[in-house]
Amino acid sequence: MRIEPFGLERWFAKYEHEADIMLAESGIRSLDASRFDLDPGKLGYVIPTNGDPELRASVGDRYGRSADEVLFTCGTQEANFLTFLSLVTDHAPPGEDGIGAGTHAVVVTPTYQALHAVPEAFGEVTRVELSPPDWRLDPDAIDDAIREDTAVVVLNNPNNPTGRYHDAERVRAVYDVAADNDAYLLCDEVYRLLSTDPQPPVASLGAHGISTTSLTKAYGLAGIRFGWLAGPEPVVERAWKWKDYTTISPGLIGQHVAKQALGRREDRILSENRDLANTHRDRVTDWIDRHGLDWHEPVGVNAFPTVPDGFTDGREFCRTVVEDAGVVLAPGDLFGFPDRFRLGFGLPTPELEEGLDRVSRVIEPRVAAVNGKGEGA
Ligand SMILES: Cc1ncc(COP(=O)(O)O)c(C=O)c1O
Incomplete structure (x- = not known):
């Protein structure tokens, strides 16, 4: 590897x-720490290690999903990493948790390097490269690139670096291509809430949708390193299993600030x-x-x-x-x-x-x- x-x-x-x-x-400029209470009490791990159940339930509501379909992470970076670990490297015996095995990913580029470099390290990647000037997403190109062993199609919407925000109809069409081929659609939505007209997140589209995001770019809170993935429970469960070996739990101060930023002040x-x-x-x-x-x-x-x-x-x-x-x-x-x-x-x-x-x-x-x-x- x-x-x-x-x-x-x-x-x-x-x-x-x-x-x-x-x-x-x-991302957007950082908010000042003085806007938040920074004292969560005793500085232990977050328990349970997948994140505060009430906060997970309220984040899950944003996707029409339950608390068990959300895993808190150290930023979007860890959320994406755990998703790739779970889908591209982890081959449980067939049927054990209902997730199909696959070592292949289809990644829409140009994009943030982590979104193709990590699955490239774990498995094989086919890139679907969009073109200037308008970087239009073509669901047929995804259909051409997808294979029997494709575990996941990867999109970043709105996109880094182009700023292109693909419309809901096209994203739905890409979701359908992924679902028809029994692959997941992972959408990194870390810039989504900077849009004045945010589209439905991919995790709300159905059983094959996974959304990752954080409070980094849209909220101006990169330093709290707080994000999540939301999606089908078996995938979230598998990602949590891997997380025991990466960062164990999200950061306690990050979660404490996130409760405030995602609450009345949002x-x-x-x-x-x-x-x-x-x-x-x-x-x-x-x-x-x-x-x-x-x-x-x-x-x-x-x-x-x-x-x-x-x-x-x-x-x-x-x-x-x-x-x-x-x-x-x-x-x-x-x-x-x-x-x-x-x-x-x-x-x-x-x-x-x-x-x-x-x-x-x-x-x-x-x-x-x-x-x-x-x-x-
Ligand atoms: C598309 C994308 N995903 C993830 C990240 C990392 O974000 P986080 O701070 O949430 O880990 C970045 C940072 O630039 C990004 O552009």
């Missing part, structure tokens, strides 16, 4: 610490965060237009525009921006598209403004040089 290095994390590890402005963060937090995302999206749209770049207008706070003229590719552009202007962007080759870069606009407004201005100051002389050369030739 071999795992690819996580390219995006390595890029951030190289540049983020020294840079002034992080303009590649994919509407306020989400509407604040959506307002910030919407205002910033308008601001970034102006910036994109001003520099003549192409993009798909995103849901969430990730943009995936084309690289400005005058740069060889996204890597050269992002390296120049971070070295000359102290601003971190993410090169598109990390997602398989070297002619693009990812920009995150969920950060506080003054930082966004400063970051965009600094990037403009890197772009403008290069573009002018290209245009000057073009006129002279």
